Amino acid sequence: MRLARHPLAIMVARVNRPIEIAPSILPADFARLGEECIDLEKAGAHRIHWDVMDGVFVPNITVGPDVVKSIRPHLTIHCEAHLMVMKPDEIAPLYLAAGCETVMVHAEACTHLHRSLNNIRTLGGRSGVVLNPHTPASTIQHVLDQTDHILVMTVNPGFGGQAYIPLLDKIAELKAMVDASGYEIDIEIDGGISATTIGECAAAGANVFVSGSALFKYDDKAEGIAELTSIAEAARA
Numbered sequence: 424m425r426l427a428r429h430p431l432a433i434m435v436a437r438v439n440r441p442i443e444i445a446p447s448i449l450p451a452d453f454a455r456l457g458e459e460c461i462d463l464e465k466a467g468a469h470r471i472h473w474d475v476m477d478g479v480f481v482p483n484i485t486v487g488p489d490v491v492k493s494i495r496p497h498l499t500i501h502c503e504a505h506l507m508v509m510k511p512d513e514i515a516p517l518y519l520a521a522g523c524e525t526v527m528v529h530a531e532a533c534t535h536l537h538r539s540l541n542n543i544r545t546l547g548g549r550s551g552v553v554l555n556p557h558t559p560a561s562t563i564q565h566v567l568d569q570t571d572h573i574l575v576m577t578v579n580p581g582f583g584g585q586a587y588i589p590l591l592d593k594i595a596e597l598k599a600m601v602d603a604s605g606y607e608i609d610i611e612i613d614g615g616i617s618a619t620t621i622g623e624c625a626a627a628g629a630n631v632f633v634s635g636s637a638l639f640k641y642d643d644k645a646e647g648i649a650e651l652t653s654i655a656e657a658a659r660a
């Protein structure tokens with residue numbers, strides 16, 4: 424049982440929570456996926472965001488746990504699995520075993536979300552909960568004690584390169600909930616994050632950012648990661 428932290432410690436923890444860029448693997452050249460992930464780490468990526476899709480929860484299918492398992496030993500940075508799957512309780516252990524430190528399940532796919540998050544922690548992972556654009560922040564009010572990471576979808580899941588859906592009130596509401604909870608929880612934004620959208624999301628309270636199509640448009644990904652990071656840090660200052 425995690426004890427709530429002193430309000431002052433919460434304030435310091437939230438303000439100083441590091442800005443992190445987590446490239447999505449979706450736009451990568453899947454014929455060279457391992458090399459692409461290694462290059463992203465060399466370019467300064469803080470995490471690799473594995474978009475896992477089962478073709479049922481979303482109309483697309485991507486990589487299985489064996490792909491992550493084969494690439495994981497070649498990376499030193501954090502791997503996070505975003506499970507866009509109908510059976511997250513069955514699938515989550517596979518990606519933890521494959522070497523993902525954080526596994527995120529959609530609230531919309533979990534009948535017993537509290538148990539699903541606790542199971543991820545019991546297996547040694549950091550637990551993440553994902554909210555689709557239509558899902559209210561209040562959905563996770565009673566599972567914050569089981570949560571290490573919140574992923575806010577700013578596109579409807581399934582594909583990269585979609586139009587950004589602004590949800591700044593929702594991000595701010597989640598930040599207020601987290602701050603009041605006494606827990607250190609990352610708030611991550613996923614979908615349409617670019618140099619023009621990351622600032623407002625950081626100002627609203629997010630500290631981790633998935634970027635797929637926008638980051639892969641940069642010829643020099645190190646430049647892209649540096650630019651996105653500096654915009655987010657400036658917006659928070």
Ligand code: DX5
Binds near residue numbers: 474584585634635
């Ligand atoms: C969509 C995925 C996102 C997406 C982000 O279902 O969860 O991670 O790949 O891609 P961009 O940054 O292109 O919106």
Ligand code: ZN
Binds near residue numbers: 472
């Ligand atoms: Zn994702």
